[in-house]
Amino acid sequence: MKTQPPNSTETLLEASTQFKVVRSIDKNFRRVTFGLAIGIGLILVWITYSLLVIALPAIQTFGLGFLVDSTWDPVKNIYGALPHVYGTILSSFLALLFSVPLGVGVAIFLTENFLAPKILQPIALTIELLAAIPSVVYGLWGLFVFLPAIKPLFQGLNHNFGWIPFFSTEPGGRQLLGASLVLAIMILPTIIAISRDTLTSLPPKLRQGAYGLGATRWETIMLVLLPAALSGIVGSIMLALGRALGETMAMAMLIGNANQANISWLAPASTLSSLIANQFGEASGLQKSSLFYEALILMVLTLLVNIFAQMLVSRFQQVE
């Protein structure tokens, strides 16, 4: 876009000979973006609607009781989602339990000049590469390398802490805790990358001010930088949670696909998405409807997490 240099006696609008052109481009651009924005909304509505249509027989048959029923019997055509909702929420929660302290810690370490940039850059690159690994690769690695390697630890947990209900069952090859650990590794890059960006973009005067007042590095990080970056960190955690809830392939391979809501973390379990991935290919009739019903539940669950995240973030922003 070329404009005439402004004449000091005229206003800018009058000076511009291409004003009309600019205006019309402006208008059309607005229309196009508006259309695209509506399009996104339409696609979401379309997906939800088509899920709903196919899920309708299951919704009519089982109602909300679907959520608290733990039967999944394709022979008798009785279905319930309790074990899968339980497995989805618990595995995501456990994954966050491991990855949040680790991820935020790494982000702080990478931003607070503990390291020379020469070493720092490769580390940051490695973390971003972790995010680029396809989930089926994580699944295969978990199945053949990670879980066999970590099995003695689980057995130790069961033998020594078996009195805690969470570790009360003999660990099999695949179980909830192992799958959650792999999930934690999968969501780690999201947490690190976004937290790191937030920490780097904090105004330097915060750091300088804190040091100037005589705060130690520890105090600066804990009392000044972390609270200031909290909204970004919470945002990163929520994004990671979103991925954890929806993760399909790795979970279908690692979680054991047992249709039970067991208190023990060392027992095989299943998640909403792993069940769908497992059974969709050969399902028909009410079974297919029920799988779509589960998909709807997963969508609502993710939506709730997002709304919750928005509320949290806006709250922290107000505090600032």
Added chain:
Amino acid sequence: MNDRQIKQLTSENPVATGRLRPTVWTALTALSIGITVSSCTPKSPDVATPPSDGAAPSATVPAADGKGSALSGAGATFPAPLYQRWFADYNKANPGTQISYQSVGSGAGVEQFLAGTVDFGATDAPLKPEERTKFKTKYGAEPIQVPMTGGSVVFAYNLDGVKDLKLSRAAYCGITTGAIKKWNDPEIAKANPGAKLPDSAIQFVHRSDGSGTTFQFTNHLKVACPTWTAGVNKSISWPQGMTGAKGNEGVSAQIKQTPNAIGYVEYSYAKQTDMPMAEIENKSGKLIAPTPAAGEAAFVGEKVPADLALLVPDSANPNAYPISGLTWLLLYPQSKDAAKQTALKSVVEWALTTGKATATELGYVPLEDSLVAKVKAELSKVK
């Protein structure tokens, strides 16, 4: 434009400012438009549009030379390795015919066959009566269903120091229902004199995905085990705490990694991956090791129904391996594209004669001769 101009523009231009509020309004409108538009959508999107006439429409690109045909099929995963090998071999011998096969699962195969989006379908379980009715009302003729090959389902296990595990009926029934929990159970020990069976829990692994393997397996258990209550299906409700794994490869990985594990996989898969397989007791009380010959024996002398949906849940033949089943190809009786139908017929005939050796090589059960003759008679209905 420099910074100052931009600033001036944005502050003076009424279009650029004060538009925040209407966005809420437009978003709401967008949402309501979306609801009205999509609720007008006539049908659930998972059903493909059916063809207007009885012909199988060509979802494929016709071959370039005009004489040849490009066929496409979809369905069962269990015979997929054999089908793909067959079709590749056939293509080498007859370069004019190209056949693509998508192993999307039996359920999806039948659905696509009924919808008419493929040239042929494939399924591990014969067509149900309601599916036949559906086909008949839509195309005005009976669907053609021909068995192509068979397979056996075996017990693969991981048991330190036990080489030739033998399982009586009572033993494998107890293991699958969860009634027998330890390896040194007297029921298992009886058939394995001298074997060092450990005093540890049996880790049973089943398929977590819907599968023709599970169908064949449960089809046998229902007849052979009086205590089996879970029914017959491609996926069933397993007893609490049993581990499920996806695909033959998932089950076998789980068995290999877990000491004291046992599970069921396709014979062809177990053979290719060198897994130890248990001998099991058949109907006449004989312990039989799984082999293609023993699998074929299960179908000898059985009465074949008119629709060729031969299911032998528990063969009475003393030499038969009892957990054996067939897998079928689904063909259209009539089609506009005669060249395609002729090509398809010749592929099936070729596979059942020349292709027999490939089936045995890959660990599938080839069809016995009387059954092949019946398939050929059925093929004459394809026009």
